[in-house]
Amino acid sequence: MSSASRKTFLPLEPTSFTNESKAVIDFIADYYKNIEEYPVQSGVEPGYLSAKLPDSAPYCPESLEDILKDVNDCIIPGLTHWQSPNFFAYFQANASTAGFLGEMLCSGFNVVGFNWISSPAATELESIVLDWMGKLLKLPSSFLFSGTGGGVLHGSTCEAAVCTLAAARDKALKELGGWENITKLMVYASDQTHFTFQKAAKLVGIPPSNFRFIETSLSTGFSMSSDQVRLAIEHDIKSGLVPLFLCATIGTTACGAIDPIAELGQVAREYKLWLHIDAAYAGSACICPELRHFLDGVELANSVSMNPHKWFLTNMDCCCLWITEPRLLVDSLSTDPEILRNKASEFKAVLDYKDWQVALSRRFRALKLWIVIRRHGLANLVYHIRSDISMAERFEAFVAKDDRFDIVVPRKFALVCFRLKPKQELEGLELNSRLLEAINSSGRAFMTHAVVGGIYVIRCAIGTTMTEERHVDALWKLIQEKAQGLLME
Amino acid sequence: MSSASRKTFLPLEPTSFTNESKAVIDFIADYYKNIEEYPVQSGVEPGYLSAKLPDSAPYCPESLEDILKDVNDCIIPGLTHWQSPNFFAYFQANASTAGFLGEMLCSGFNVVGFNWISSPAATELESIVLDWMGKLLKLPSSFLFSGTGGGVLHGSTCEAAVCTLAAARDKALKELGGWENITKLMVYASDQTHFTFQKAAKLVGIPPSNFRFIETSLSTGFSMSSDQVRLAIEHDIKSGLVPLFLCATIGTTACGAIDPIAELGQVAREYKLWLHIDAAYAGSACICPELRHFLDGVELANSVSMNPHKWFLTNMDCCCLWITEPRLLVDSLSTDPEILRNKASEFKAVLDYKDWQVALSRRFRALKLWIVIRRHGLANLVYHIRSDISMAERFEAFVAKDDRFDIVVPRKFALVCFRLKPKQELEGLELNSRLLEAINSSGRAFMTHAVVGGIYVIRCAIGTTMTEERHVDALWKLIQEKAQGLLME
Numbered sequence: 001m002s003s004a005s006r007k008t009f010l011p012l013e014p015t016s017f018t019n020e021s022k023a024v025i026d027f028i029a030d031y032y033k034n035i036e037e038y039p040v041q042s043g044v045e046p047g048y049l050s051a052k053l054p055d056s057a058p059y060c061p062e063s064l065e066d067i068l069k070d071v072n073d074c075i076i077p078g079l080t081h082w083q084s085p086n087f088f089a090y091f092q093a094n095a096s097t098a099g100f101l102g103e104m105l106c107s108g109f110n111v112v113g114f115n116w117i118s119s120p121a122a123t124e125l126e127s128i129v130l131d132w133m134g135k136l137l138k139l140p141s142s143f144l145f146s147g148t149g150g151g152v153l154h155g156s157t158c159e160a161a162v163c164t165l166a167a168a169r170d171k172a173l174k175e176l177g178g179w180e181n182i183t184k185l186m187v188y189a190s191d192q193t194h195f196t197f198q199k200a201a202k203l204v205g206i207p208p209s210n211f212r213f214i215e216t217s218l219s220t221g222f223s224m225s226s227d228q229v230r231l232a233i234e235h236d237i238k239s240g241l242v243p244l245f246l247c248a249t250i251g252t253t254a255c256g257a258i259d260p261i262a263e264l265g266q267v268a269r270e271y272k273l274w275l276h277i278d279a280a281y282a283g284s285a286c287i288c289p290e291l292r293h294f295l296d297g298v299e300l301a302n303s304v305s306m307n308p309h310k311w312f313l314t315n316m317d318c319c320c321l322w323i324t325e326p327r328l329l330v331d332s333l334s335t336d337p338e339i340l341r342n343k344a345s346e347f348k349a350v351l352d353y354k355d356w357q358v359a360l361s362r363r364f365r366a367l368k369l370w371i372v373i374r375r376h377g378l379a380n381l382v383y384h385i386r387s388d389i390s391m392a393e394r395f396e397a398f399v400a401k402d403d404r405f406d407i408v409v410p411r412k413f414a415l416v417c418f419r420l421k422p423k424q425e426l427e428g429l430e431l432n433s434r435l436l437e438a439i440n441s442s443g444r445a446f447m448t449h450a451v452v453g454g455i456y457v458i459r460c461a462i463g464t465t466m467t468e469e470r471h472v473d474a475l476w477k478l479i480q481e482k483a484q485g486l487l488m489e
Numbered sequence: 490m491s492s493a494s495r496k497t498f499l500p501l502e503p504t505s506f507t508n509e510s511k512a513v514i515d516f517i518a519d520y521y522k523n524i525e526e527y528p529v530q531s532g533v534e535p536g537y538l539s540a541k542l543p544d545s546a547p548y549c550p551e552s553l554e555d556i557l558k559d560v561n562d563c564i565i566p567g568l569t570h571w572q573s574p575n576f577f578a579y580f581q582a583n584a585s586t587a588g589f590l591g592e593m594l595c596s597g598f599n600v601v602g603f604n605w606i607s608s609p610a611a612t613e614l615e616s617i618v619l620d621w622m623g624k625l626l627k628l629p630s631s632f633l634f635s636g637t638g639g640g641v642l643h644g645s646t647c648e649a650a651v652c653t654l655a656a657a658r659d660k661a662l663k664e665l666g667g668w669e670n671i672t673k674l675m676v677y678a679s680d681q682t683h684f685t686f687q688k689a690a691k692l693v694g695i696p697p698s699n700f701r702f703i704e705t706s707l708s709t710g711f712s713m714s715s716d717q718v719r720l721a722i723e724h725d726i727k728s729g730l731v732p733l734f735l736c737a738t739i740g741t742t743a744c745g746a747i748d749p750i751a752e753l754g755q756v757a758r759e760y761k762l763w764l765h766i767d768a769a770y771a772g773s774a775c776i777c778p779e780l781r782h783f784l785d786g787v788e789l790a791n792s793v794s795m796n797p798h799k800w801f802l803t804n805m806d807c808c809c810l811w812i813t814e815p816r817l818l819v820d821s822l823s824t825d826p827e828i829l830r831n832k833a834s835e836f837k838a839v840l841d842y843k844d845w846q847v848a849l850s851r852r853f854r855a856l857k858l859w860i861v862i863r864r865h866g867l868a869n870l871v872y873h874i875r876s877d878i879s880m881a882e883r884f885e886a887f888v889a890k891d892d893r894f895d896i897v898v899p900r901k902f903a904l905v906c907f908r909l910k911p912k913q914e915l916e917g918l919e920l921n922s923r924l925l926e927a928i929n930s931s932g933r934a935f936m937t938h939a940v941v942g943g944i945y946v947i948r949c950a951i952g953t954t955m956t957e958e959r960h961v962d963a964l965w966k967l968i969q970e971k972a973q974g975l976l977m978e
Contacts, residue, residue, distance in 0.1 A: 009869050009876075011585035011802050012572070012954045014518040021514045024590045028510075028597035029503040042609050046838040049613035055635065057621040061866040064590070071594065075856070078610025082600045083501070090607070090828075093850075095599040096500035101513045101553070105560065107592040107804045108517035110584040111571045118579070120531050121567025124538035132546040146544065155644060156848030162651075166692055179696035180672050195824045196849055203655055203822075203847065205694010207668035254828055309850070313500050315596045316852050333692075335684045338940045339579075339742055349535040358692065358847065359645030360685055361582075361798070363805050367564070377550040380498050387498075451827045459828075465501040 020064050027068055031076070032083065035466070039443025040084045042077065049078060080446065085466040088475060089448040091253070091281050091310050091415075092463040098375035099315035102368025112361050116350035117342045119364070123353055126153055126366035132373060133308070133320055136287045136381075140299040143322035151322040152329075152356040153365045157280045159358055160305040160321040161200035161247075163329055168245050168274035168302075169204055170332040176242065183207055185244040186236050190214045190224035190259065192252040192452075194278060201245075210241070218453040221410065222257035224248065226267050233271050245274045248301075250294050251282025254450035255457070256412030258282070258294055265300025275301040280319070282413050284311040285385050287378065291413075311414075311463055313384060314372045318365055321356075330355045388414040388463040391472045395460055398476040404483060408457045417450065417457040420483050429456040431486065438482040445475045509553050516557055520565070521572065524955070528932025529573045531566065538567055569935065574955040577964060578937040580742070580770050580799050580904075581952040587864035588804035591857025601850050605839035606831045608853070612842055615642055615855035621862060622797070622809055625776045625870075629788040632811035640811040641818075641845040642854045646769045648847055649794040649810040650689035650736075652818060657734050657763035657791075658693055659821040665731065672696055674733040675725050679703045679713035679748065681741040681941075683767060690734075699730070707942040710899065711746035713737065715756050722760050734763045737790075739783050740771025743939035744946070745901030747771070747783055754789025764790040769808070771902050773800040774874050776867065780902075800903075800952050802873065803861045807854055810845075819844040877903040877952040880961045884949055887965040893972060897946045906939065906946040909972050918945040920975065927971040934964045 010016070052074045082093050113122030130151030134144045141147025154160045165187070173179055187201045191213045202208050212232050216222040233243045246268050248259035261277060268275035277298060283306025285291045298304060303323045308314035323329055334355035344350045354360050373381070392414035399405045399418045409417045420435050422428040433449065436458050440446050450457050462472065499505070541563045571582050602611030619640030623633045630636025643649045654676070662668055676690045680702045691697050701721050705711040722732045735757050737748040750766060757764035766787060772795025774780045787793060792812045797803035812818055823844035833839045843849050862870070881903035888894045888907045898906045909924050911917040922938065925947050929935050939946050951961065 009872055011587065011865065011869075011873070012521060013586075014521045017521065017586045017589070018514055018518045020586050020590060021517075021593065022511055024593050024597075025507055025510045025514065028593065029507045031597065032501060032503045032506065041606075044609050046605065046609070046833060047613070049610060050617060053614075053617055055617075055620065056624045057862045057867055059867045061869055062863045064864065067860055067863055071856075075610045075614065078608070078613060079598060079600055080606070080608045082608070083598070090601070093599055093601050095597070097502075097506045097509050098500065100506070100593075100596055101509060103596040104510065104513050104517065104589075104593065107589055107596075108513075108520065108584070109568060109572070110582055110804050111568055112579070112582050112805060116535065117530075117569070119567070119569045119571070120533050120535070121538060121564045124536070124567060125542075125564065128539060128542055128544075131544065135545045156850050158848040162692065162847060169694075179698075180669070182671065182694055183669050194849075195826045199822065199824050203651065204692060205658075205671055209668075253826075315599050316601060317850060333688065335688050337684045337742075339937065341938075344535060358651060359647040360683075361645050361806060367560075371556055373546045374551045374556055375553065376500065378546055378548045380500075380550055383498055384500070448828065449830075 023064060035081055035084050036086065038076065038081050038084065040086045040446035041080045041440050041443070043443065044078045049074060083464060083466065085464055085468060085471040086445045086475065087464050088460045088462060089446045091461050093309060093316055094311055094313045094463070094465050095315045096313035096372060096465055098372045099313055099368055102371040103315050105367050106364045109364060111364055113364055114354040114360050114362055115340055115342070115345055115352035117344050122364045122366065123351060125370055126353065127351070129366045129370045129373070130320060130322065133369065134322055136378060137283065137295065138292055139304065139322060142299060142324045143304065149322060149324045150326045151320055152353055153369070154319040154321055154357055155317040156319050157194065157278060157305055157307060158196040158200055160319055161197050162203055162358060163321070163333060163356070164274065164276050164303045164323065165200050165204045165206070165245055167328040167332040169206065171328055172242060172244055181242065184240065184242045186210050186212060186241050187245045188212045188214060188229055188232060188243065189247040190216050190249070192216050192222045192254055192257050193247050193249055194253050194280065197247045197278070216257065218409065222252065222255055222452060224259040224264065226260060226263035229264060230267050233267070243271050243273050245276065247276050247278055250277060250279040251413055253281070255409040255417045255452050256282065256415040258412060261295065262297025262300065265297045269300055277301045277304040279304060279306040281307070281310050284308065285413050288382050288385055308369055308372065311385065312372065312381070313376060313465060314369055318369055326356065333357065391467065391469060392416055392462045394469065395462060395472050395476060402480070404487065408455055409452060414462040416460040417452065418460065419455070419457050432456050432458055435482055435486055438486065439478055442478065444478050512553060524570055524573050525575065527565065527570050527573065529575045529935035530569045530929050530932070532932065533567045538563060572953060572955065574953055574957060574960040575934040575964065576953050577949045577951060578935045580950050582798060582805055583800055583802045583952070583954050584804045585802035585861065585954055587861045588802055588857055591860040592804050594856050595853045598853060600853055602853055603843040603849050603851055604829055604831070604834055604841035606833050611853045611855065612840065614859055615842065616840070618855045618859045618862070619809060619811065622858065623811055625867060626772065626784065627781055628793065628811060631788060631813045632793065638811060638813045639815040640809055641842055642858065643808040643810055643846055644806040645808050646683065646767060646794055646796060647685040647689055649808055650686050651692055651847060652810070652822060652845070653763065653765050653792045653812065654689050654693045654695070654734055656817040656821040658695065660817055661731060661733055670731065673729065673731045675699050675701060675730050676734045677701045677703060677718055677721060677732070678736040679705050679738070681705050681711045681743055681746050682736050682738055683742050683769065686736045686767070705746065707898065711741065711744055711941060713748040713753065715749060715752035718753060719756050722756070732760050732762050734765065736765050736767055739766060739768040740902055742770070744898040744906045744941050745771065745904040747901060750784065751786025751789065754786045758789055766790045766793040768793060768795040770796070770799050773797065774902050777871050777874055797858055797861065800874065801861065801870070802865060802954060803858055807858055815845065822846070880956065880958060881905055881951045883958065884951060884961050884965060891969070893976065897944055898941060903951040905949040906941065907949065908944070908946050921945050921947055924971055924975055927975065928967060931967065933967050
């Protein structure tokens with residue numbers, strides 16, 4: 001069937017590994033050099049790719065040249081360029097050279113550190129770097145290994161949500177004395193909380209109707225009211241339900257809203273709820289002393305998560321989760337099959353991260369976060385955050401100075417939510433969605449929208465690794481140009 | 490606080506990206522060149538790393554040279570070298586140049602393809618490559634996009650298990666008319682099924698006591714008996730329970746056992762259970778025509794998963810999941826927040842992979858599997874599998890020829906389960922665990938153990954990318970040497 005042999009088939013031979021890898025490095029460097037030439041959002045039509053690629057795998061090996069040609073001709077046109085300095089959509093996903101190097105080492109070593117013994121360095125570096133990161137955020141020692149807690153790297157906030165919800169669920173079911181009580185467990189979040197928590201609660205078997213959305217409003221900056229949380233809890237307790245879990249957010253997705261951690265923490269303590277803090281986006285900013293106060297009250301939480309893969313120069317994927325009682329995660333998620341038994345784990349001298357996450361297998365992501373922190377240092381990481389916030393202030397000032405526009409929600413961090421003022425409120429959605437489409441379809445920038453308090457807003461999320469002031473200035477010029485066109489109609 | 494400025498702080502500047510990345514490529518290539526010099530299993534003591542690294546992050550940036558020196562001096566000694574040709578433990582995690590290139594492109598583009606619009610190429614290439622892979626395995630068209638099904642890349646089998654279990658659960662709860670029925674749902678697997686399914690069932694809220702283990706035995710090669718599954722189902726139905734999900738395995742972790750898919754499929758159809766096939770390890774082997782028959786009956790399953798990151802030259806992480814009714818996944822996992830609304834998704838012209846998995850965010854893993862397939866071609870991929878199986882046959886023959894040893898379970902695929910014959914049965918564990926420790930502590934090879942049918946066996950899993958016949962021969966020599974030492978005592 002095949003003429004391959006060990007002599008000709010060496011899929012990890014160091015010399016060809018080096019040559020081919022360096023060719024791809026050059027390819028990626030060229031991509032970065034030319035990135036501003038591509039339309040930021042891809043304009044391809046659904047199904048475009050199946051017309052360009054064969055419908056089944058090749059029998060014979062193909063050359064790297066042919067493959068890279070196809071990446072260039074077929075894949076790049078179908079990318080929305082998250083690393084473009086003109087990408088202002090969703091939240092950014094910061095790539096950096098340091099993050100990339102970490103990914104390379106992770107992929108190169110390709111160890112699977114499910115337990116300590118399967119690669120001690122993977123477990124130990126992860127614990128160390130979680131403590132580093134926790135200290136950068138000035139988390140109390142109850143979240144650190146050097147204190148009484150600990151942390152783990154997950155792939156996403158949803159995984160952190162699934163694991164913490166499962167831990168809280170299993171603790172409650174044990175106390176309540178039976179699995180049938182799962183239908184009584186209640187989860188609280190605001191109508192601004194990331195939908196991933198709703199998905200996670202359903203995933204762990206909590207009935208969707210047991211997910212309470214606390215309403216927020218423009219008047220309080222879409223922040224969750226602890227009084228309303230208390231009312232909802234009291235109501236549910238009277239109905240025989242069991243309040244379980246409260247999710248507070250620092251920097252919501254739609255508009256960057258900030259929940260009052262200390263106040264919510266008091267309520268959670270009083271009613272014995274598990275308080276999780278989702279700082280996926282804005283957690284990174286809390287390394288700046290002037291922004292750390294948003295985490296005040298964090299000592300009242302049971303768990304905190306944030307995503308270095310958003311704003312912390314760490315290539316996808318990387319989510320930090322800290323927890324005050326790791327034992328509860330392990331109680332819920334641990335498995336102890338014979339096949340993985342080993343002395344180190346049995347003597348409890350080590351921790352096995354397989355019991356802190358959904359999957360068994362895991363990548364050595366800690367290398368990446370470790371290199372990102374060391375290669376930049378706190379000094380440059382703070383500079384990175386401040387520089388993005390300063391560009392957002394600049395953009396906000398442009399908008400504020402132009403009477404045709406509104407800043408709908410006061411800027412938080414580096415996210416500006418604005419709109420073109422409609423003549424009549426009902427026209428706001430139509431006008432601004434047309435404006436957004438005009439901007440995005442130009443290919444010169446890409447933003448996304450949200451609806452907050454019934455108002456359609458355009459979100460300008462500043463913070464890709466390569467964005468400079470000139471890109472923000474060009475974006476504002478583009479917005480004005482497209483707005484002018486619309487208003488002239 | 491910082492003297493950094495835009496001029497000096499350019500974390501993704503193409504020239505330094507190129508230079509630093511190439512330095513890391515050279516570092517990794519040197520690692521591969523020297524990999525046989527390291528003890529395969531790390532011999533560090535718990536806590537070794539905290540003594541070597543500072544307990545908090547640096548304020549100033551550090552040089553790449555300093556970081557790589559630490560990787561060399563502190564991290565590598567704490568690695569268990571999964572890419573060593575002398576690694577015969579667990580199941581292998583194949584790295585390859587092609588897989589590494591795919592990871593680099595994925596990390597370099599760093600797009601987040603949660604829905605189609607956020608990077609159409611990421612979604613479309615994933616659908617195409619899942620069809621390619623499905624065709625390599627000769628899956629029926631009911632699992633392919635070109636037919637009536639479809640596939641997705643997950644990070645792990647556990648994620649595939651969580652998602653399929655949630656889909657099956659939600660379908661059943663809808664039919665049963667209330668979430669409280671969750672405590673009636675029953676999951677069936679054998680005592681050889683990977684423990685990840687037990688973990689996943691608990692994660693999705695199915696009571697742990699509702700997980701039925703069907704007993705297997707040496708006499709039937711640890712294969713699950715469809716008659717016993719039927720008996721268990723009948724028993725549970727009589728008790729008012731609701732049979733939900735059956736997991737069959739092709740190539741179990743302990744000893745490579747194979748469940749009879751066609752027979753189990755008949756039972757699943759009869760009782761309307763969701764049948765999932767876990768081919769995490771041995772699925773890759775089914776690309777060989779002479780091994781494809783293990784998948785016979787797959788048309789009766791609802792979902793199939795296998796891990797290219799084990800035996801298919803695809804660096805971590807990569808798990809293929811195919812499903813005949815993707816709609817059921819989407820019904821269970823979809824979220825439709827305003828912030829992600831877009832015309833392409835609304836008009837249902839596209840699929841949004843966020844609704845096929847746990848997390849919202851996702852890496853562009855399809856690039857990696859696509860490049861692995863193209864760069865090697867089916868011809869070399871088949872050669873790769875056959876070459877490993879042939880080396881396993883060679884090893885099996887060595888063991889069989891030596892009267893001091895037993896092949897405990899007939900070899901399946903490239904996994905050989907053997908032991909040193911004890912004089913008395915009770916001494917088998919002691920003798921063989923000492924033998925295993927003597928082998929592993931030599932640093933010259935690394936294997937792990939299992940207990941099947943009460944018998945402690947040493948597992949020799951052949952299949953790392955760089956393993957050649959000479960490594961297998963050296964392993965056998967090492968085993969004989971250590972056995973001789975033990976038997977002389």
